[in-house]
Amino acid sequence: MKVVLDTCVLKLATLPNPVNPAALIVELCLAGVLHAWASPAMIEEYQEVLAEHPEFLQRIVSAVELCYPLTELDVIRHKPDNRFLECALAVPANFIVTVNTAHGHFDQKDYQGVQVTTPGGFLKLPAVQKLAQKYFGAA
Amino acid sequence: MSGVPVSDPARIKQSFWRMLVSWPSCGYLKAMQAKAIVGGRLVSFQLSPELARAHRANAGKTMTDKEAVAFVEKKRRALALRRARPYLESRS
Numbered sequence: 001m002k003v004v005l006d007t008c009v010l011k012l013a014t015l016p017n018p019v020n021p022a023a024l025i026v027e028l029c030l031a032g033v034l035h036a037w038a039s040p041a042m043i044e045e046y047q048e049v050l051a052e053h054p055e056f057l058q059r060i061v062s063a064v065e066l067c068y069p070l071t072e073l074d075v076i077r078h079k080p081d082n083r084f085l086e087c088a089l090a091v092p093a094n095f096i097v098t099v100n101t102a103h104g105h106f107d108q109k110d111y112q113g114v115q116v117t118t119p120g121g122f123l124k125l126p127a128v129q130k131l132a133q134k135y136f137g138a139a
Numbered sequence: 140m141s142g143v144p145v146s147d148p149a150r151i152k153q154s155f156w157r158m159l160v161s162w163p164s165c166g167y168l169k170a171m172q173a174k175a176i177v178g179g180r181l182v183s184f185q186l187s188p189e190l191a192r193a194h195r196a197n198a199g200k201t202m203t204d205k206e207a208v209a210f211v212e213k214k215r216r217a218l219a220l221r222r223a224r225p226y227l228e229s230r231s
Contacts, residue, residue: 008204008207012207013193014190015201017201023175027190045211045215045218049211049214056193100208132178136182
Protein backbone atom coordinates (compact mmCIF):
# COMPACT_ATOMS: atom_id res chain seq x y z
CA MET A 1 0.00 0.00 0.00
CA LYS A 2 1.45 3.35 -1.07
CA VAL A 3 1.03 6.34 1.21
CA VAL A 4 2.11 9.96 1.34
CA LEU A 5 2.58 11.26 4.87
CA ASP A 6 1.87 14.89 5.64
CA THR A 7 4.52 16.62 7.74
CA CYS A 8 2.16 17.10 10.69
CA VAL A 9 1.74 13.29 10.90
CA LEU A 10 5.51 12.94 11.32
CA LYS A 11 5.52 15.71 13.93
CA LEU A 12 2.70 14.00 15.86
CA ALA A 13 4.60 10.69 15.69
CA THR A 14 7.51 12.21 17.65
CA LEU A 15 5.27 13.23 20.55
CA PRO A 16 4.48 10.92 23.47
CA ASN A 17 0.71 11.35 23.18
CA PRO A 18 -1.20 8.70 25.21
CA VAL A 19 -2.78 7.30 22.03
CA ASN A 20 -0.60 7.84 18.99
CA PRO A 21 -1.89 6.46 15.66
CA ALA A 22 0.65 8.59 13.77
CA ALA A 23 3.54 6.78 15.50
CA LEU A 24 2.13 3.39 14.49
CA ILE A 25 1.76 4.49 10.86
CA VAL A 26 5.35 5.73 10.86
CA GLU A 27 6.52 2.44 12.41
CA LEU A 28 4.66 0.49 9.71
CA CYS A 29 6.43 2.61 7.09
CA LEU A 30 9.84 2.12 8.73
CA ALA A 31 9.21 -1.64 8.87
CA GLY A 32 8.38 -1.67 5.15
CA VAL A 33 4.79 -2.82 5.77
CA LEU A 34 3.54 0.41 4.18
CA HIS A 35 5.36 2.14 1.33
CA ALA A 36 5.80 5.83 2.05
CA TRP A 37 6.65 8.12 -0.84
CA ALA A 38 8.03 11.64 -0.82
CA SER A 39 9.24 14.27 -3.26
CA PRO A 40 12.32 16.51 -2.76
CA ALA A 41 10.03 19.44 -1.83
CA MET A 42 8.37 17.27 0.85
CA ILE A 43 11.73 16.13 2.21
CA GLU A 44 12.80 19.77 2.49
CA GLU A 45 9.73 20.40 4.63
CA TYR A 46 10.39 17.26 6.70
CA GLN A 47 13.91 18.61 7.35
CA GLU A 48 12.54 21.97 8.48
CA VAL A 49 9.95 20.50 10.86
CA LEU A 50 12.00 17.58 12.23
CA ALA A 51 15.25 19.52 12.68
CA GLU A 52 15.15 18.79 16.43
CA HIS A 53 15.24 15.03 15.77
CA PRO A 54 18.05 14.46 13.24
CA GLU A 55 18.24 10.69 13.80
CA PHE A 56 14.53 10.21 13.22
CA LEU A 57 14.71 12.51 10.20
CA GLN A 58 17.56 10.48 8.73
CA ARG A 59 15.65 7.24 9.33
CA ILE A 60 12.44 8.46 7.74
CA VAL A 61 14.28 10.00 4.76
CA SER A 62 16.10 6.73 4.14
CA ALA A 63 12.84 4.76 4.48
CA VAL A 64 10.72 6.77 2.02
CA GLU A 65 10.80 6.13 -1.68
CA LEU A 66 11.65 9.20 -3.72
CA CYS A 67 9.38 10.56 -6.41
CA TYR A 68 10.04 13.47 -8.77
CA PRO A 69 6.67 14.91 -9.85
CA LEU A 70 6.80 16.42 -13.32
CA THR A 71 3.72 18.58 -12.91
CA GLU A 72 3.14 21.52 -10.62
CA LEU A 73 -0.41 21.58 -9.33
CA ASP A 74 -2.51 24.42 -8.02
CA VAL A 75 -5.55 22.47 -6.85
CA ILE A 76 -5.49 23.15 -3.11
CA ARG A 77 -5.90 26.74 -2.00
CA HIS A 78 -3.12 26.47 0.57
CA LYS A 79 -0.14 26.29 -1.81
CA PRO A 80 2.34 24.11 0.18
CA ASP A 81 -0.23 21.28 0.39
CA ASN A 82 -0.09 20.97 -3.41
CA ARG A 83 3.47 19.53 -3.13
CA PHE A 84 2.00 16.51 -1.30
CA LEU A 85 -0.78 16.08 -3.84
CA GLU A 86 1.70 16.28 -6.74
CA CYS A 87 3.70 13.44 -5.19
CA ALA A 88 0.61 11.35 -4.40
CA LEU A 89 -0.78 11.68 -7.94
CA ALA A 90 2.59 10.99 -9.57
CA VAL A 91 3.19 7.75 -7.63
CA PRO A 92 0.08 7.15 -7.65
CA ALA A 93 -0.45 6.65 -3.92
CA ASN A 94 -3.49 5.04 -2.34
CA PHE A 95 -3.69 7.49 0.55
CA ILE A 96 -2.55 10.88 1.77
CA VAL A 97 -2.43 10.66 5.56
CA THR A 98 -2.94 14.06 7.15
CA VAL A 99 -4.62 15.75 10.10
CA ASN A 100 -5.09 18.92 8.07
CA THR A 101 -8.51 18.40 6.52
CA ALA A 102 -9.72 21.95 7.16
CA HIS A 103 -11.27 24.10 4.43
CA GLY A 104 -8.62 25.28 1.98
CA HIS A 105 -6.29 22.39 2.85
CA PHE A 106 -7.01 18.70 2.09
CA ASP A 107 -10.74 19.37 2.21
CA GLN A 108 -11.72 16.71 -0.35
CA LYS A 109 -11.89 13.01 0.47
CA ASP A 110 -10.60 11.95 -2.92
CA TYR A 111 -8.24 13.54 -5.44
CA GLN A 112 -8.42 11.50 -8.67
CA GLY A 113 -8.26 8.18 -6.82
CA VAL A 114 -5.95 9.31 -4.04
CA GLN A 115 -7.93 9.16 -0.82
CA VAL A 116 -7.35 11.58 2.03
CA THR A 117 -7.52 10.17 5.54
CA THR A 118 -6.54 10.99 9.10
CA PRO A 119 -4.15 8.70 11.04
CA GLY A 120 -7.06 7.42 13.17
CA GLY A 121 -9.25 6.84 10.12
CA PHE A 122 -6.40 5.12 8.31
CA LEU A 123 -6.00 2.55 11.12
CA LYS A 124 -9.73 1.80 10.92
CA LEU A 125 -9.40 0.53 7.34
CA PRO A 126 -9.69 -3.31 7.15
CA ALA A 127 -6.71 -3.56 4.76
CA VAL A 128 -4.52 -1.56 7.14
CA GLN A 129 -5.72 -3.60 10.11
CA LYS A 130 -4.65 -6.77 8.29
CA LEU A 131 -1.20 -5.29 7.61
CA ALA A 132 -0.88 -4.13 11.22
CA GLN A 133 -1.86 -7.60 12.50
CA LYS A 134 0.78 -9.15 10.23
CA TYR A 135 3.31 -6.65 11.64
CA PHE A 136 2.37 -7.44 15.25
CA GLY A 137 2.49 -11.13 14.46
CA ALA A 138 6.02 -10.79 13.10
CA ALA A 139 7.22 -8.51 15.92
CA MET B 140 19.64 -19.24 55.14
CA SER B 141 21.50 -20.99 52.37
CA GLY B 142 24.74 -22.77 52.87
CA VAL B 143 26.57 -20.69 50.22
CA PRO B 144 29.14 -18.39 51.82
CA VAL B 145 28.69 -14.63 51.18
CA SER B 146 32.18 -14.38 49.78
CA ASP B 147 31.33 -16.88 47.01
CA PRO B 148 32.51 -15.16 43.78
CA ALA B 149 29.63 -16.62 41.76
CA ARG B 150 27.10 -15.15 44.18
CA ILE B 151 28.85 -11.78 44.26
CA LYS B 152 28.84 -11.74 40.46
CA GLN B 153 25.14 -12.66 40.39
CA SER B 154 24.18 -9.95 42.90
CA PHE B 155 26.29 -7.43 40.99
CA TRP B 156 24.41 -8.11 37.75
CA ARG B 157 21.08 -8.04 39.59
CA MET B 158 21.99 -4.63 41.01
CA LEU B 159 22.99 -3.39 37.57
CA VAL B 160 19.77 -4.56 35.95
CA SER B 161 17.60 -3.04 38.67
CA TRP B 162 19.49 0.23 38.51
CA PRO B 163 16.88 2.93 37.73
CA SER B 164 18.78 4.38 34.79
CA CYS B 165 18.63 1.03 33.02
CA GLY B 166 15.00 1.79 32.35
CA TYR B 167 16.32 4.31 29.82
CA LEU B 168 17.74 1.47 27.76
CA LYS B 169 14.49 -0.48 27.72
CA ALA B 170 12.47 -0.52 24.51
CA MET B 171 9.87 2.22 24.47
CA GLN B 172 6.23 1.48 23.82
CA ALA B 173 3.40 3.55 22.39
CA LYS B 174 -0.31 2.87 22.03
CA ALA B 175 -2.79 3.18 19.19
CA ILE B 176 -6.34 2.02 18.50
CA VAL B 177 -6.42 -0.59 15.72
CA GLY B 178 -9.75 -2.17 14.85
CA GLY B 179 -11.36 -0.86 18.04
CA ARG B 180 -8.67 -2.40 20.24
CA LEU B 181 -5.98 -0.48 22.09
CA VAL B 182 -2.70 -2.03 21.03
CA SER B 183 0.73 -1.41 22.41
CA PHE B 184 3.71 -1.45 20.05
CA GLN B 185 7.44 -1.02 20.29
CA LEU B 186 9.00 2.14 18.94
CA SER B 187 12.08 2.09 16.75
CA PRO B 188 15.22 3.49 18.46
CA GLU B 189 15.08 6.77 16.49
CA LEU B 190 11.42 7.40 17.29
CA ALA B 191 11.97 6.35 20.92
CA ARG B 192 14.77 8.93 21.18
CA ALA B 193 12.43 11.60 19.80
CA HIS B 194 9.80 10.58 22.38
CA ARG B 195 12.34 10.87 25.18
CA ALA B 196 13.41 14.31 23.93
CA ASN B 197 9.74 15.39 23.89
CA ALA B 198 8.96 13.78 27.27
CA GLY B 199 6.00 15.45 28.93
CA LYS B 200 4.96 17.29 25.77
CA THR B 201 1.76 16.53 23.94
CA MET B 202 0.12 18.18 20.95
CA THR B 203 -3.35 18.14 19.50
CA ASP B 204 -3.86 17.79 15.74
CA LYS B 205 -4.56 21.52 15.46
CA GLU B 206 -1.41 22.41 17.36
CA ALA B 207 0.63 20.13 15.09
CA VAL B 208 -0.84 21.85 12.01
CA ALA B 209 -0.05 25.26 13.52
CA PHE B 210 3.51 24.12 14.28
CA VAL B 211 4.06 22.96 10.70
CA GLU B 212 2.55 26.18 9.31
CA LYS B 213 4.93 28.24 11.48
CA LYS B 214 7.89 26.29 10.10
CA ARG B 215 6.60 26.66 6.53
CA ARG B 216 6.35 30.42 7.01
CA ALA B 217 9.88 30.56 8.43
CA LEU B 218 11.19 28.58 5.44
CA ALA B 219 9.37 30.85 2.97
CA LEU B 220 10.68 33.98 4.68
CA ARG B 221 14.22 32.61 4.63
CA ARG B 222 13.91 31.91 0.92
CA ALA B 223 12.54 35.40 0.27
CA ARG B 224 15.19 37.18 2.35
CA PRO B 225 17.68 37.89 -0.51
CA TYR B 226 14.87 39.41 -2.59
CA LEU B 227 13.51 41.44 0.33
CA GLU B 228 16.99 42.69 1.23
CA SER B 229 17.67 43.73 -2.37
CA ARG B 230 14.49 45.83 -2.34
CA SER B 231 15.19 47.67 0.92
